[in-house]
Amino acid sequence: MNILKKIDYITLKEIVKNSVSDKRYQHSLRTVVSIEKLAARFDLNRSEALIAGIWHDYAREWNETAILETIKSSKLITPLKDELLHPVLLHGAAAAIKLKKLIPDLSQNVFSAIRWHTAGSTEMGKIGYALFVSDFIEEGREHINSEEKLAIERKTSLEEMVQKILSLNFCHLEEQGRPILKSSISLKNYLDIVFSGKND
Numbered sequence: 001m002n003i004l005k006k007i008d009y010i011t012l013k014e015i016v017k018n019s020v021s022d023k024r025y026q027h028s029l030r031t032v033v034s035i036e037k038l039a040a041r042f043d044l045n046r047s048e049a050l051i052a053g054i055w056h057d058y059a060r061e062w063n064e065t066a067i068l069e070t071i072k073s074s075k076l077i078t079p080l081k082d083e084l085l086h087p088v089l090l091h092g093a094a095a096a097i098k099l100k101k102l103i104p105d106l107s108q109n110v111f112s113a114i115r116w117h118t119a120g121s122t123e124m125g126k127i128g129y130a131l132f133v134s135d136f137i138e139e140g141r142e143h144i145n146s147e148e149k150l151a152i153e154r155k156t157s158l159e160e161m162v163q164k165i166l167s168l169n170f171c172h173l174e175e176q177g178r179p180i181l182k183s184s185i186s187l188k189n190y191l192d193i194v195f196s197g198k199n200d
């Protein structure tokens with residue numbers, strides 16, 4: 001990591017620390033720990049991974065009005081209809097827009113990763129896959145048991161990890177009678193085609 005990138009990350013970490021609850025900040029830090037390991041394992045850009053990890057939930061505690069106003073004020077993102085029905089799902093999009101304002105030459109990899117970290121999308125890219133996985137398996141998470149976590153970590157590609165998480169998410173949402181977003185379904189369908197037969 002060069003000095004400029006390091007300052008970028010530390011500055012962003014301070015902004016997040018001063019903008020979200022301590023619980024959310026601690027989750028963000030654990031997501032960074034998790035994504036850093038994935039970045040090393042799968043040879044991803046470490047700086048991009050750290051920035052995506054620390055910033056992804058920057059807008060998670062915003063109310064719906066603040067999220068929607070940020071989305072409407074920018075031409076960078078076109079929200080999907082089913083996202084607009086549940087604006088909290090757009091907290092990643094709002095966080096991505098805010099980060100782009102702070103860092104105009106922000107990498108598209110980081111922008112897309114943060115934008116799509118909630119639902120997943122075929123547009124999320126490798127950093128997006130790594131963020132999606134880290135957000136789900138970071139050490140403080142209690143929604144998965146150790147067997148499920150191990151099953152995810154044992155996958156040999158980020159794509160298969162995402163595929164496994166989507167399967168778990170879909171079961172959970174179906175049990176609760178909650179809708180599954182179209183972008184999630186498209187991603188799952190894509191991964192099922194690419195990794196058919198490996199989805200246990």
Ligand SMILES: [Fe+2]
Pocket residue numbers: 056057060091092117118
């Ligand atoms: Fe989030």
Ligand SMILES: [Fe+2]
Pocket residue numbers: 027031056057135
């Ligand atoms: Fe998160």
